[in-house]
Amino acid sequence: MLFLLTRILGKKQISQLTFFEYVTGITLGELAGFMSTDMEAHYMLGVTAMLVWFLVPLGVELLTLKSKRLRDWFEGKGTVVIKEGKVLEDNLKKERYTSDELLEQLRTKNVFNLADVEFAMLEASGDLSVLLKKENQPLTPKHLGITVAPEQESQAVIMDGEIMLEPLATLGFSVEWLKTELGKIGVTKDNVFLGQVDSYGQLTVDLYDDMLKVPAPQEKKLLMATLKKCQADLVLFGLSTQNQEARDMYEQCANDMDQLVRQMTPLLKR
Template sequence: MPDWLGVALRTLFAVAVLFCLTKVLGKRQISQLSFFEYITGITIGSIAAYISLDLDARWYLGLVSLGVWVAVSTGIEFLQMKSKMARDIIDGKATVLIKDGKVLEDNLKKERLTTDELMEQLRKRNIFKVADVEFAVMEPSGDINALLTRENQPLTPKHLGIKVGPEQEPQAVIMDGKIMDEPLATIGLNRAWLNTELEKLGVSIDNVFLGQVDTYGQLYVDLFDDQIKVPEPQLKAALYATLKKCEADLEMFGLATQNKEAKNMYEQCAKELQHVISDVKPLLHH
């Protein structure tokens, strides 16, 4: 067999073996790899390259080495899952870098982190003043996470005592001009409903690059032709306006009638509807 053909076949074989072994090891983002996992990845890649290019008849010994590395890595991962002490030894512990707005210089030196690097990581999280940080920690992965002081945290509806509606994952019901039946069925809708909504928007299914349905059953579309402007769904706004109109009508009826019993009824209904509007307002304005 020619050398070039042998190298090509072994390369394909090495790729297949490497793919299977990496599936066994699992997947993590590069930033989440521990130091040992990083070394393991480099070593396994080097061994796979050796298997591909070595012309010696004993190239198959590289497979033995690959198997040992994968077995050791899998064993260490299993040990880490079962033991907190093993995780601390292998991955290390988190290090506090900032506490109560004060930089802990000793911990900074321990992690070999300069002030410029610390500030860079804070700026990536839109933090420009160390004094605004209540607590910052360097994770074993090398990421730096920071908690702002209470007065510098973003204002949320919870701080204002406002209840907001639950948000579920939007379902992609149209992709590349084709209807996706499974997501439609997941949210209890069908093609007839989808075609009706498209008619309301005045677009054809062939011109829709992506269509999504949100928690409230509103369809949002992105068209192939970006020059066409599609109106935003106004179902929630229209429902809110209708409820407010009903409330105003009830109050008007109460003012217009001379019948005391009817007046009380209209006023009571207006108050009850006002409570209903108050309860559903977070959902309609989400």
Template sequence: MPDWLEISLRTLLSLIVLFLLTKLLGKRQVSQLSFFEYITGITIGSLAAYISLDLEANWYLGIVSLAVWVLASLGIEFLQLKSKSARNWIDSKATVLIKDGKILEDNMKKERLTTDELLEQLRKRSVFKTADVEFAIMEPSGDINVLLKKEHQPLTPAHLGIKVGPEQEPQAVIMDGNIMDEPLATLGLSRQWLQTELEKTGVTVENVYLGQVDSYGQLYVDLYDDQLQVPEPQQKASLLAVLKKCEADLEMFALTTKDQQAKNMYGQCSKQLEKMIQDVKPSLIR
């Protein structure tokens, strides 16, 4: 067999074996690597190159070595799942770098991290002053996570005591100008509904690069032509405005009528409508 053909077949075999073994190791092997997983990844890559190019050695010995490394890695992962002490010894513990706005120099030296590197990692998280940091910790993976002090954290609806409705995953119903029937069926919608919504915005399905429907049944579209502006759906805002107008009208009727029975009826209806608005408002303001 010619050398070029043997190398091609070995490379293809290495690719298939490497893919299957990596699938066996799981997603963590390609996302966050521990020290041992880092070593395993390098070694497996070297073994795959050995299988592909070393024509003087038996190819199956490389496969055996790959299998041993993968089994050893799986054994280590199983041990880490069962033992906290094993996790601490293999992956090491997280290290606190900043506490109450103060940099812990001893921990910085322990991790061999310079001030410039720390500031760079903070800037990646939109933090430019260490005094604003309540807590910063270096994870075993090497990532630095930051908790800002209360007064420097972004304002959320929870801080204001505002309740908001739950949000579910939007469904892509149009991709590259083609209607996706499965997501539409998941939402309980039809092509006729989609065409009606597109007509409201004045666009055709062929001009839509991406169309998404949120959990409240509102369609958002991104067009191929970025110069065209498409208005966002206003159904929820319009409904909230109508409900508030009805409440205001009922309250005005209660204040202006001289009939005591009608005044009580309008007043009671206004309070009931106000309570209903408060109940549905979290879903209408998203």
């Protein structure tokens, strides 16, 4: 019964709890404990109490979905503890947060120098959200002006040596294709603990036999090499012909291939 009630209340009951969810979770657990150990009390009294403590937070949750004021009252609001690189001591005292606790929370975010922080907020759940200063943020392809291809979810096509038909069909591949790919790397499906295929058709596997080395996927590298070879061949054909019209055609095709290679580079080199 406790499991069913918690499932209905949702995933927030097992994540970072707000004050109200914390109280609700403790109370439901205590009631379940009393019901399973107190043999003298009537069983239905405990069931009624659990249902009440289930309906109250469920009703509050539905109400807070529609009211910002109720959300702030029941769940609390975040508190800014660092702003523009300065620690707000008054806000720390308001939350009864010590400097040691602040530094500890920063270390959990891999921040070991307070001077690197631009902004930090203590969320209602108790977690600390940190924004580093611009010069201390990790470098991304966007900072370098590089366009990268979109990443999609990989599908597990083999689990515990068994082929998963639904994920394989989602990617548009067949069982025969999968067996062919396994044959390329020299393994059988029975020896595969976990096999995944990304959205670009590359198969990666983890084997039961950890001593067996599996070659890394080479499809993207081979395709990139083929495209560059085609471009080089077009340039070579243009240099070897005496016909000006054919030379211009090969040069134009080589330029088109160069543009194609540039467009494909973010996808094939990730």
